[in-house]
Amino acid sequence: MNSMKHKKPATEYSTVGSRVFDVVNVAVLVGLALVTVLPLLYVLAGSFAGEAEISSRPFFLWPEKFVTESYRYIFATDTFVRALLTTVVVTAVGTVVQVLLTFTMAYPLAKRYLPGRALVLNLIIFTLVFTGGMIPTYLVVRDLGLLDSYWALILPLAINPFYLIIVKSFFQELPQALEEAARIDGCNEMGVFFKIVLPLSKPIIATFSLFYAVGIWNDYMSPLLYISDPDKWTLQILVRQLVSTDAANALSQMDRTWVPPEQGLKFAVVVIATLPILFFYPFLQKHFTKGVLIGSVKE
Amino acid sequence: MATDLAPPPTSAASISGRRRRRAGLRDVFTRYRWLYLMLLPGVVYFALFKYLPMYGVTIAFQDFLPFLGYSGSPWVGFKHFEELFSGPDFGRLLFNTLFLALLHIVFVFPAPIVVALLLNELRVTVLKRTVQSLVYIPHFLSWTIVASLTYILFAADFGVLSGWIRDVLGDTSKIDYMAQEEWFRPIVVLQQLWKQTGWGTIIYLAALAGVDPQLYEAARMDGAGRFKQLWHVTLPAIRPTIVVMAILASGNLLDSGFEQIWLMTTSLNRSVADVFDTYVYYSGITQGAISYSTAVGLFKGVAGVILIFGSNWLAKRLGQRGLF
Numbered sequence: 001m002n003s004m005k006h007k008k009p010a011t012e013y014s015t016v017g018s019r020v021f022d023v024v025n026v027a028v029l030v031g032l033a034l035v036t037v038l039p040l041l042y043v044l045a046g047s048f049a050g051e052a053e054i055s056s057r058p059f060f061l062w063p064e065k066f067v068t069e070s071y072r073y074i075f076a077t078d079t080f081v082r083a084l085l086t087t088v089v090v091t092a093v094g095t096v097v098q099v100l101l102t103f104t105m106a107y108p109l110a111k112r113y114l115p116g117r118a119l120v121l122n123l124i125i126f127t128l129v130f131t132g133g134m135i136p137t138y139l140v141v142r143d144l145g146l147l148d149s150y151w152a153l154i155l156p157l158a159i160n161p162f163y164l165i166i167v168k169s170f171f172q173e174l175p176q177a178l179e180e181a182a183r184i185d186g187c188n189e190m191g192v193f194f195k196i197v198l199p200l201s202k203p204i205i206a207t208f209s210l211f212y213a214v215g216i217w218n219d220y221m222s223p224l225l226y227i228s229d230p231d232k233w234t235l236q237i238l239v240r241q242l243v244s245t246d247a248a249n250a251l252s253q254m255d256r257t258w259v260p261p262e263q264g265l266k267f268a269v270v271v272i273a274t275l276p277i278l279f280f281y282p283f284l285q286k287h288f289t290k291g292v293l294i295g296s297v298k299e
Numbered sequence: 300m301a302t303d304l305a306p307p308p309t310s311a312a313s314i315s316g317r318r319r320r321r322a323g324l325r326d327v328f329t330r331y332r333w334l335y336l337m338l339l340p341g342v343v344y345f346a347l348f349k350y351l352p353m354y355g356v357t358i359a360f361q362d363f364l365p366f367l368g369y370s371g372s373p374w375v376g377f378k379h380f381e382e383l384f385s386g387p388d389f390g391r392l393l394f395n396t397l398f399l400a401l402l403h404i405v406f407v408f409p410a411p412i413v414v415a416l417l418l419n420e421l422r423v424t425v426l427k428r429t430v431q432s433l434v435y436i437p438h439f440l441s442w443t444i445v446a447s448l449t450y451i452l453f454a455a456d457f458g459v460l461s462g463w464i465r466d467v468l469g470d471t472s473k474i475d476y477m478a479q480e481e482w483f484r485p486i487v488v489l490q491q492l493w494k495q496t497g498w499g500t501i502i503y504l505a506a507l508a509g510v511d512p513q514l515y516e517a518a519r520m521d522g523a524g525r526f527k528q529l530w531h532v533t534l535p536a537i538r539p540t541i542v543v544m545a546i547l548a549s550g551n552l553l554d555s556g557f558e559q560i561w562l563m564t565t566s567l568n569r570s571v572a573d574v575f576d577t578y579v580y581y582s583g584i585t586q587g588a589i590s591y592s593t594a595v596g597l598f599k600g601v602a603g604v605i606l607i608f609g610s611n612w613l614a615k616r617l618g619q620r621g622l623f
């Protein structure tokens with residue numbers, strides 16, 4: 001056990017002040033963890049509760065009466081189902097495009113002997129300090145004819161410079177002997193990349209696929225800027241419409257006699273927009289430390 | 300180093316003469332054609348979506364008309380900047396943006412440092428791991444989800460938090476706190492704390508893991524208790540990390556975070572919620588003042604660059620290592 005290895009002399013921890021601190025510390029951190037997860041558990045419980053229960057019980061982690069009305073309602077609407085499918089497809093396609101572009105660019109940048117490499121790297125790093133901003137980027141997307149196109153949700157964010165630099169560093173650490181051997185066998189650089197390097201990079205590909213996927217799934221600004229056709233709304237836009245405005249009005253329901261569970265469907269749609277992230281979270285967490293030290297600097 | 304197993308330099312490098320050198324350049328391209336080919340899509344991406352918009356900021360000095368384009372629109376110099384600085388919105392925007400930045404520095408920036416130090420003092424490994432796993436979660440949730448959770452928890456009629464606030468304040472009216480000007484800033488800060496504190500600890504925990512155990516031994520020999528060790532060993536050990544994070548944060552002082560602020564802005568709290576980020580969207584996309592909003596964005600961008608280089612310079616002057 002880790003704690004055994006670092007065990008410090010007993011005297012140091014046996015003072016009253018030290019003991020009190022330990023107790024308070026555990027309490028504070030457990031409290032912090034609870035504050036983090038309780039809102040999520042409440043929303044999950046609320047999504048399976050009836051309207052009456054939501055408005056009468058201020059906080060609960062288990063519904064008194066288990067109902068699936070909210071889910072049945074939103075899945076019966078075109079708007080929600082379309083937004084969900086759109087988001088799934090855009091996330092899937094976008095992740096493939098972004099990972100492919102990032103890894104193909106990172107590989108040549110990892111070759112120290114490539115003339116011009118330093119220039120390209122510096123130009124990339126400069127984009128971390130200064131950008132053209134929202135409006136000039138919007139104009140480029142518009143001029144490319146990408147407004148109201150799903151590609152506008154993918155291409156402008158195709159390469160995250162932080163991820164690119166991390167992947168480049170990873171490629172630099174790879175043993176070169178295998179690549180050399182393949183080159184001697186007459187493989188060109190592209191062949192080396194696809195046949196030798198990518199198969200060696202599976203864990204890091206998995207890591208950045210997850211990071212990119214989370215990025216697209218969660219993106220609110222791009223669809224807000226580039227998508228105006230309600231038929232092309234993504235889940236995040238719909239969540240916003242549902243929760244902050246009159247919920248039922250944002251959904252087109254075929255059956256007019258079905259009275260929408262006003263609050264319940266807010267809970268349900270939040271749960272569905274969160275669920276994939278929580279599902280992949282254990283995998284994300286496994287790979288954290290690889291990308292995170294530079295990635296977290298971003299915020 | 301492994302990557303120095305480079306192909307031998309091209310022979311052209313040793314031969315002088317302009318014609319030869321041009322042939323050499325062609326040699327280089329032929330030799331590395333696959334690598335350059337792989338570089339191409341990425342270079343096109345950066346050219347299109349990063350550098351073309353940088354060129355596009357020139358419209359901040361024009362009266363941009365879409366049908367005349369970047370080159371045909373008339374130049375107007377600093378007109379839009381003068382309009383911004385002397386206009387009725389600037390004071391409010393600057394105040395709101397700086398107020399949020401100040402709250403960020405006071406509450407949001409130190410929070411991960413404190414939590415990382417607390418986690419570091421936790422000796423039950425299982426508990427430490429569990430707490431870490433849980434507090435990292437919100438980082439991966441979108442601002443839309445965070446805003447939705449806020450709406451649900453602060454809902455005027457059934458929200459549990461608005462209920463608590465009402466109990467504490469002895470408030471009997473069913474006020475919608477989300478719509479109140481005075482509640483905007485506290486709620487925004489709470490959201491940032493909830494979403495980013497846990498994730499922010501990672502970088503400090505990594506720095507803490509790298510502290511040489513012998514330093515603690517030595518401190519203990521000198522009779523330092525737990526709290527003295529924390530003050531004299533642990534804190535100095537993570538100071539370089541804190542400095543780097545502070546420099547990076549200073550570059551973002553005028554970035555209030557578009558998505559979060561936009562999602563929390565309502566027609567009732569605009570007077571405190573309007574910041575440069577959302578103002579650019581509002582004036583550019585909603586109202587169509589393309590050149591003016593580009594000027595606002597450029598002002599923010601340039602200020603950010605000055606801030607990040609300035610604080611880096613300051614950090615070095617104060618004897619820290621700095622970022623670059």
